[in-house]
Amino acid sequence: MKIFLSTVGLLLVLGFIGVVKWRQIAALKSASFAQPPESVSTAAATLETWPETLTSVGSLTAVQGVTVAAELDGKIVQIDFEAGNAARAGDVLVRQDTSAEEAMLRSAEAGVDLARVNLERTRELLAKATVSQSQYDSDAATYKQAIAAADNIRATIAKKTIKAPFSGRLGIRLVNLGQSLKAGDPIVSLQALDPIYVDFYLPQQQLIQLKAGLSVRLSGDALGGKPIEGKITAISPDVDASTRNVRVQATVANPGERLHPGMYVDVAVELPAADKILAIPATAILYAPFGDSVYVVERKADGKSGAAQLVVRQQIVRLGIHRGDFVAVASGLKAGETVVTSGVFRLRPGSAVTENNAEAPTAELAPKPSDS
Numbered sequence: 001m002k003i004f005l006s007t008v009g010l011l012l013v014l015g016f017i018g019v020v021k022w023r024q025i026a027a028l029k030s031a032s033f034a035q036p037p038e039s040v041s042t043a044a045a046t047l048e049t050w051p052e053t054l055t056s057v058g059s060l061t062a063v064q065g066v067t068v069a070a071e072l073d074g075k076i077v078q079i080d081f082e083a084g085n086a087a088r089a090g091d092v093l094v095r096q097d098t099s100a101e102e103a104m105l106r107s108a109e110a111g112v113d114l115a116r117v118n119l120e121r122t123r124e125l126l127a128k129a130t131v132s133q134s135q136y137d138s139d140a141a142t143y144k145q146a147i148a149a150a151d152n153i154r155a156t157i158a159k160k161t162i163k164a165p166f167s168g169r170l171g172i173r174l175v176n177l178g179q180s181l182k183a184g185d186p187i188v189s190l191q192a193l194d195p196i197y198v199d200f201y202l203p204q205q206q207l208i209q210l211k212a213g214l215s216v217r218l219s220g221d222a223l224g225g226k227p228i229e230g231k232i233t234a235i236s237p238d239v240d241a242s243t244r245n246v247r248v249q250a251t252v253a254n255p256g257e258r259l260h261p262g263m264y265v266d267v268a269v270e271l272p273a274a275d276k277i278l279a280i281p282a283t284a285i286l287y288a289p290f291g292d293s294v295y296v297v298e299r300k301a302d303g304k305s306g307a308a309q310l311v312v313r314q315q316i317v318r319l320g321i322h323r324g325d326f327v328a329v330a331s332g333l334k335a336g337e338t339v340v341t342s343g344v345f346r347l348r349p350g351s352a353v354t355e356n357n358a359e360a361p362t363a364e365l366a367p368k369p370s371d372s
Helices: 002-030 099-127 133-159 204-209
Strands: 038-044 046-048 051-069 074-079 092-096 161-163 168-170 186-203 215-219 228-239 245-252 264-273 277-281 293-301 308-316 318-323 326-331 338-342 352-355
Touching: 051 168, 051 245, 092 186, 099 133, 133 161, 186 204, 186 264, 204 228, 204 245, 215 245, 277 318, 277 338, 308 352
Parallel strands: 038 352
Antiparallel strands: 038 338, 046 277, 051 186, 051 264, 074 092, 092 161, 168 186, 186 245, 215 228, 215 264, 228 245, 277 326, 293 308, 293 338, 318 326
C-alpha cells in the first residue's frame, strides 16, 4: 500500500512539473523576440576609372654592354683600372708591351722623312726638267708608302693600348700584370647601366594595344618595394612562331644602378584609361554555386514600432575584373548603393544591421602586405 501511494505521489509531482514546463514553452512560442541587429562594416559602390595593365616578367639588359678583349697578341705591362669602378669613354684600361713596335715606328718615321726629302728634291728637279715625270711619280709613291707603313705601326700600338669604348661600370678583372694575351682573350666586362633595357614578351592578341611611349612599371625584390617607371621604346616587328608572343623593349632610368643586366623583374604596361567601372571591396562578395551576391543595406520602417532601421537585401551580381582588394560589378548593383563588407556570412535576407566602420579593413587598389 505504501509503495502504491508513493508511486501515485511521484506521478502527480511529475505531471505537475510537466504541465508547468508545457505552459512555459507555450508562452515562449507565443512571444515574439526580435533578433538584435548585427554589427557590420559597409562601403558604397563607386564609379572609378581603372587603368588597364598588361603584366609580364622581363629580363634586364644593358643599353651597351661588352666584354673588353685584346685585339692583338701581347704581354700586359700596365693595368690602369680597378674592378667595379666607373669608366669613361676613352679611359685606358690595359697597356700591352709595345717596345718592338715603338722601335719599328722610329725606323718607319725616319723612312718617311727620307722619302719626303727625296720627293721635294725630285719636285725641284722636275721643275727644271732635270728628272723625268716617272721618277717624280715613283718618289711620290715611295713617300706615301712610307707614311702608310708608319701609320700601320701606330695603329698596332694603339690597339695594344686598350681603352674603354664607352662610359659604364667595370666588372671583375680577368687578367694580371705580366700575363701574355692572345687576340680575343677577355680583360673585363663593361656595362652601361643608366639607362637600362628591360625585354619582355606579351601574347600576340595584345599587340594591337601596344605602341611606343606607353608607360611601364617595374617591381621586384631587387627594388626593395619601390617600383621604377619607364617607357616602351621598341616593339619587335615579328612574332615568335613557337609561342605566338611578341618581344617588347622598354627603357628605364637607373640612376642608383640598382638594376643590373640579367636580373628578372615584374613588368606592368599601363594602357590608356578605360571606361568607368562600378567597384566594391572584394570582401563584400558572397560566393555561391548558384550565383555571386552581395547584401545591400537599406533603410526601412519597423513593421510594429514604425522606427527607421537598417535591413539588408541579398542581391545577385555579375562580377568583372579584380584589382587589388576591389572587384568590378558588371550588373546587379547601382552606383551609390551601400553594401556590407564584413560579416556577410552572419546575415540572411531581411536581417537588421548596424553600421560600424571604426575597425573596418582598408581596401586598396595596390595592396602591399607587410610580409611580402
